[in-house]
Amino acid sequence: MYSSRKLRFDDLxxxxxxxxxxxxxxxxxxxxxxxxxxxxxxxxxxxxxxxAEITTIDRDSDFIRFAKQVAPQISFMEGDATxxxxxxxxxxxxISNTVSEHIKPELFYQEQLRVLKPGGICLVLSSRKGIHxxxxxxxxxxxxxxxxxxxxxLDHSLEQFQICRxxxxxxxxxxxxxxFGFKDVSTGYVIADLTxxxxxxxxxxxxxxINANRINDLEAVESVAYKLPDAFSSEEIMNMKQRINExxxxxxxxxxxxxxxxxxxxxxxxxxxxxx
Ligand SMILES: C[S@@+](CC[C@H](N)C(=O)[O-])C[C@H]1O[C@@H](n2cnc3c(N)ncnc32)[C@H](O)[C@@H]1O
Numbered sequence: 054m055y056s057s058r059k060l061r062f063d064d065l066x067x068x069x070x071x072x073x074x075x076x077x078x079x080x081x082x083x084x085x086x087x088x089x090x091x092x093x094x095x096x097x098x099x100x101x102x103x104x105a106e107i108t109t110i111d112r113d114s115d116f117i118r119f120a121k122q123v124a125p126q127i128s129f130m131e132g133d134a135t136x137x138x139x140x141x142x143x144x145x146x147x148i149s150n151t152v153s154e155h156i157k158p159e160l161f162y163q164e165q166l167r168v169l170k171p172g173g174i175c176l177v178l179s180s181r182k183g184i185h186x187x188x189x190x191x192x193x194x195x196x197x198x199x200x201x202x203x204x205x206x207l208d209h210s211l212e213q214f215q216i217c218r219x220x221x222x223x224x225x226x227x228x229x230x231x232x233f234g235f236k237d238v239s240t241g242y243v244i245a246d247l248t249x250x251x252x253x254x255x256x257x258x259x260x261x262x263i264n265a266n267r268i269n270d271l272e273a274v275e276s277v278a279y280k281l282p283d284a285f286s287s288e289e290i291m292n293m294k295q296r297i298n299e300x301x302x303x304x305x306x307x308x309x310x311x312x313x314x315x316x317x318x319x320x321x322x323x324x325x326x327x328x329x
Contacts, residue, residue, distance in 0.1 A: 058093035088152030092120030150178040162233035188314030235327025267301035
């Protein structure tokens with residue numbers, strides 16, 4: 054998750070984010086990130102607002118441990134967004150990315166309203182339907198198709214962990230922010246264009262894009278092995294990973310010899326901004 058999130062918050066797109074965040078940069082902002090996951094947004098915020106004091110919170114101890122290793126200079130804390138361990142009116146800004154859909158809206162917004170100073174800014178980021186076109190060289194073969202088919206039939210983790218129980222569309226999100234007491238609500242969209250064959254990307258960035266997809270695919274296999282420990286043998290898991298690595302090695306080879314696929318990810322992040 055970290056590699057793909059790191060690209061989503063790459064400095065290539067910083068101007069779009071900074072313009073929509075519309076934060077006062079001449080004072081030392083106290084920013085709280087809620088549901089920070091592996092920490093990619095917090096790390097980007099530190100680059101974009103070097104004078105800010107950034108605190109983050111997530112209930113997942115594995116994410117917190119990972120994030121602390123990647124960015125020891127940031128304060129990553131384990132905790133619950135519905136009972137924030139901070140006094141009233143502590144922060145200038147609260148921010149979250151793809152978290153609102155997991156938390157009961159009353160609790161999500163009320164807690165942020167409580168910890169924000171008067172005039173503080175609440176920024177809610179969420180992923181929207183973008184464009185995903187995969188190069189044909191990465192198509193699944195029959196074995197991979199069978200693996201994913203079996204995994205999806207057996208995997209009920211979304212219901213089990215109550216993930217994404219409160220999804221909202223592009224109109225419902227700002228409506229909710231207004232309903233829970235924020236003023237001057239505004240919306241905007243950042244488009245992160247990740248097209249490795251586009252010459253506007255350096256070779257280094259193009260390979261980072263391709264490899265972020267490789268890591269995503271490998272993590273998806275690991276996640277299946279973790280969530281469904283009895284469904285697949287260790288040999289089946291190993292074969293899947295080997296096949297993924299071979300495909301991505303071939304994709305990189307083709308990139309290097311300038312064989313183009315124009316595969317692309319155009320990731321759209323909606324930003325809803327409200328004032329306390
Ligand atoms: C889809 S992930 C997004 C992670 C991160 N914001 C990112 O963009 O990479 C949702 C995150 O919200 C966290 N989360 C969900 N409910 C939470 C709660 N009640 N308190 C704290 N964190 C929560 C999860 O642990 C997870 O890290």
